[in-house]
Amino acid sequence: MIELDPRMGEARTDGEGVTLVFRRRYAKPLAKVWAAVTDAERLSAWFTPTTIERLEVGGRMEIYFPLLKQDSTATIVTLEPMRAFAWAWHEADYDTLVRFDLAPDGDGCRLTLTHSGLRPEDGPETLGGWHAYLEALEAALEGLASPRDFLARWKAALPLYGAEPGATTLNAGVRL
Template identity: 40%
Template sequence: MNPILTRSDGRSVLRMERRLAHPPERVWPALVEPERLADWFPSTATIEQRVGGRVEFGFGADGTVTDLDPPRLIAFTWDTDHLRFELRPDGDGSVLLLTHAFDDGPGAASFAAGWHTCLAALGLVLDGRPGEDPGLDHRALHEEYVDVLGLLEPVVTETQGGWEVALERQLVHPPEVVAPLVAGLDGRWELPEGTGHGARVRHSRTAATAQERDRARVEVPAAVAALVDRLPVAQHA
């Protein structure tokens, strides 16, 4: 998939590529036709195929088509997110580049794992096997993308009294599993709202000196990693 996560205009931007064994003209209907989208896209979607056209989803706010160049490009908004699908020929097949811009940086691994599964399903649809299970473990993919996308680095923020060192981490386990494990742990632990695919944990510590700050930059990720290690193994399956 060659995932790349960057920042642009204050937003997270995830880029993922997948080679498909079909030319752009064959792939295009699966990107724009409701009955084809239903076989692989994360929601039902009806697209009015013109720039400025409405996109109706099965959940979340409706979107608007922002770019359209059949059979090469379609882009549209979905609630506050922006999705861009670009096709380019590649031998007797094509390469699909997905660009997803969003505000929830810590949720990037959930989005990447979800798109990985969706694009695998798209490949099956194009091969004439709609509805077939891609056989992927979403939870395992999520944990892999946490590492690949560099989501284990804490954020250091200067405060009036020194610094705050914080790491916000999306998990694959439900809040009722995570909450008892963070109770009584050192430092500040919160369970903010996440992507809805599991609990979100935020761990932070304050530092009054540069030495304390640098120590916290090591200890905060280590504490979050220790929490993940304590989560039930069955939840990773």
Template identity: 35%
Template sequence: MTDSGIADQINAVHRQVRDAGTGRGPARSIVMRRTFDAGIDDVWDACTDAERLGRWFLPVTGELRLGGRYQLEGNAGGEVLRCEPPRLLRVSWGMGEPGAGGSSEVEVRLAPDGDGRTLFELEHASVVDPEFWDTYGPGATGVGWDLGLTGLGPYLAEGAAFDRAAHQAWSESPAARDFLVASSAAWGRANEAYGTPAGTAAAMTSATTDFYAPPPTTTGE
């Protein structure tokens, strides 16, 4: 992904931070909204079919049906809470054993957006530890989703020609670090729009950037 490609990817997404709720109480949400050049059935299938999801996101196991449990390889797992093809999917989202950790839910909403296009919206609502939020703000979750979703657009455009290995190699490259820095800054702007004072939002952005994209190490003699 070139510098212009990074800018296009960042600018294609509308980011929002808002108060929300989960089954376990008040929460904060990060919301990401963008349009893909693919039909709604194709986008839905790419996000809910285990084989296709594994091509651009992460391998997944489990029962991908209402009430079923899923597990993303090396990442989160949970329960399918709502499934209304091809428009709405909501899952619980947690690390470790079922029921462990905090309360978190992810909802994907799809809607037709003109001829052959789909409006994609992802909302991740979490009951966040106040100290953690005060340190990192929304970028702790938002930057991870920005990176995770970088493969969806190319996969929808390229289909079977999509090179997962090449995409994985890019995610570990210096260009990916530039993308993470730009994503963190974008979530900092969304944080300010949410009402966080500029100085506080800037400190959160700095902490998030240092976590996801620490400065390259240099070795001296």
């Protein structure tokens, strides 16, 4: 029997797109995890520099990827305090949906991250990306400064998802 790493994300094909799902348990109060995914300053500490115009359905988000020198926008589509937060992420030629679902779990919190509407060719690099970001979230919840070492964490995660760092090009054409 093969034992799977519970930190691994999974990919499912749904019609013409791909949906990624990650499940994590954090030994932190739900309110702390909620703040980490909905407060722009806390989100920026583990994800990537992000601003949130208004934390409400219809609110606009600006997401900046320094490595790619690329801005993108998103619109908040779900906001159920302490339960669910989702945004429609506006890519250059299509939209995806990023959703965080939270649930209390004893003295901690369960988080499910779902990223849907991806193109099949984006699956492995996006799995590696969210894997790296969720590692940074864990550190941020522990009060540790999350160094901006995304590229190193991402490169380490890629082989877990069948991609090789030397053979991968980020969406914006940055070759690794």
